[in-house]
Amino acid sequence: MSLHANAALPPHPAGTAPVQPAWLRITHWVNALAVLVMVLSGWRIYDASPIFNFSFPARITLGGWLGGALLWHFAAMWLLVVNGLVYLAWNLSSGRMRRRFFPLSAGGVLRDALAALRGKLSHADARHYNQVQRLAYLFAVVDLAVLVLSGLAIWKPVQFGALSALMGGFDNSRVVHFVAMALLVGFVVVHVVMVVLVPRTLRTMITGR
Numbered sequence: 001m002s003l004h005a006n007a008a009l010p011p012h013p014a015g016t017a018p019v020q021p022a023w024l025r026i027t028h029w030v031n032a033l034a035v036l037v038m039v040l041s042g043w044r045i046y047d048a049s050p051i052f053n054f055s056f057p058a059r060i061t062l063g064g065w066l067g068g069a070l071l072w073h074f075a076a077m078w079l080l081v082v083n084g085l086v087y088l089a090w091n092l093s094s095g096r097m098r099r100r101f102f103p104l105s106a107g108g109v110l111r112d113a114l115a116a117l118r119g120k121l122s123h124a125d126a127r128h129y130n131q132v133q134r135l136a137y138l139f140a141v142v143d144l145a146v147l148v149l150s151g152l153a154i155w156k157p158v159q160f161g162a163l164s165a166l167m168g169g170f171d172n173s174r175v176v177h178f179v180a181m182a183l184l185v186g187f188v189v190v191h192v193v194m195v196v197l198v199p200r201t202l203r204t205m206i207t208g209r
């Protein structure tokens with residue numbers, strides 16, 4: 001067989017392509033690590049000047065003190081943003097985003113949610129996300145974008161003045177940042193419970209198969 005003919009072959013024979021490609025698995029686990037560091041150090045930063053009537057117990061925060069927590073937060077921020085951009089660029093340019101997350105409709109989400117509650121939602125095809133998953137994953141992506149943008153508005157309120165104004169000023173940007181964090185933590189809790197209920201998906205997210 002000529003080299004030329006080989007080059008025309010698909011990278012994986014039909015049916016053997018990984019369910020979750022390597023770039024997706026790497027960016028997913030790097031993202032999980034970055035989110036963990038950002039949330040735990042964020043709680044320590046919040047504790048230095050709480051905006052609500054409570055603080056986080058110091059033992060579940062990261063950084064030890066405000067300065068240490070800021071160092072963790074800013075280090076993980078680069079990881080989160082660069083990794084997130086790689087994920088988005090690959091997902092969009094390969095067409096995977098469109099294939100995996102769409103179509104998506106209110107009726108479809110309701111139908112799949114009701115089927116899940118009745119225990120009738122099939123998990124047989126790991127290549128296919130049901131509409132509740134699609135909505136939840138798209139929510140996580142959008143929520144992470146809001147976290148990054150509100151973080152920029154708090155970090156550099158002068159340089160990102162327009163962003164800060166869009167979020168109602170510095171104090172409101174802090175509230176937006178906090179609420180987006182709380183929603184992301186809520187997503188992660190539900191996400192991990194779902195993985196425990198369908199553990200096969202975890203193997204796929206580690207090995208690709």
Ligand code: HEM
Binds near residue numbers: 031036137141195205
């Ligand atoms: C900490 C923050 C986390 C975030 C923001 C997050 C977000 C996401 C997103 C957006 C997807 C879909 C990715 C895509 O297909 O493009 C996904 C898939 C997945 N995640 Fe996470 N994740 C997190 C942590 C975790 C953890 C701790 C676990 C394991 C316990 C986990 C296990 C999985 C699995 C197994 C899938 C694939 C689900 C399936 O194939 O049905 N994730 N995650």
